[in-house]
Amino acid sequence: MRAVWAIAYGMVKELVRKKDFYVLVIFMFVLLGFLSYQNFFQVKGISRYVRDFGYSLLMFFSFTIAVTFTAKQLPSEIESKTIYPLLAKPLSRHMVIFGKFCGGVMISTISFTIFYAIFTGFYMTGGGKSLVLLGQGFIFGVLFLCMVSALVMFFSNFITMSANVTFIFLLYLTIRGFSDFLRGIILFSKGIVATLYGILYCLLPHLEFFDLRIRITHAWDPLPMWVVFTVVGYTVLYCCMLLSLAGYIFERKRL
């Protein structure tokens, strides 16, 4: 585990060194500050659109950090040949993949936590009260970043960094846009077609499960606990499956 920690810690240092994160934090703070102080016809207490923008921004920024930082790990190490000293250590390739995954999750979670703290500040000043919902939003955000990091690590085995980033963004948009549509098709089809679509539905990563934007923005009730536990279980299972596959493929890969 010490080796995994060392790999992950190296990625965290990279986050601290690079300016991307700081720029995003400042941008988010300034934009939300600007939106909060907007005056619309002297109507006081308008807050939902600030929450909406805030939550969307923090998820998008965290997603971007998770994808870009994780996607460049394996390809850049292989390209610069720094992977060889790493593999020369008493460390299995599975552990390298796991270490990179942990690093991706750590840096995106650190960024997410800071973005979420800023968002929480604006949420509270805007009259938001549901701490349970805020807590669920945080948990789901971290789970979402785990899922994204696992997906990026898996696809790092096959494609270059830029292709990986593009693919994950497209995958995210497709799943967000068509998941309900696919569900509708399954419900209204029969026989072998329904089975095939059902399998496809189960295999796809359900990134839409982690989005609590509408609930937080419009102050809906928190999710039932069984849903939270199911989503946690689903994420853990899906990540384990992806990382095992990624490790297996990486082990058989000629470097």
Added chain:
Amino acid sequence: MALSIDAYNRTYAIDRSMSDVPVFMRFLGEGRAIVSNLSILQADRYFHGGAGHFADEHKERFAIVEKDHKVCENPEEHSHATTEPVNILFRVSQEMNVTEHVHLHDDQVKEIIPWLYYAAKIDPQNIQSYTLTGFYLCDRLGKTDQGIAFLREGLEKNPGSWEINAELGRIYFQYVKNYETATRYLSIAAVLLREIPHDKFQERYVLSFLARSYEALGRGKDALPLYRRLNELFPNGVFEEKSRNFPPKNLSF
């Protein structure tokens, strides 16, 4: 580039000048009409507590345009068609979606104002954004002065709009009780409406307020032909008595 686009619009698309649009929005070109409409749709979504429209409701128009804004009394009538969940992922997906049908009420309606405001700023030719904002500011939030100022701003940018004239006339009639100004705006609206294809409901909207404004000013002679026209449009209705009895005996508004 923005200046070039604006120059083009001034030269070739006089009706779509972008001089009133913020510089960064000019880059959108004609696409700003789409963005502006998206902003109105977002306001509509907010009005429904983020859930949006369901298939079996508001077939003809958006609820945001309707005048009855109360919490829905029978939410189960509008809830999503529920199907027996096939597996656990389906059940989670169903739980994640907000399916309860609500309308914002009282003070909460203010939450839609930013989207309507941005819709108008992005595309000043989007007339609906002005009329909706005017309606919510005056009728729901009690900001009559701000509503009138915004509608006047809209009228400056869209002088040929019967809708904005009619809305201004209605507000002057209902809230300011300045019947002289109300008749001025409503008369312009009636003239503008006559020049374009319209339905009888739109005509009723303008003429009924105009007739009532004339009544309030004691100009029964001017009100009578309007009531007769309204009775032609909607026979055997509320206008029948007023179109027969002249001068009207029971004024009620």
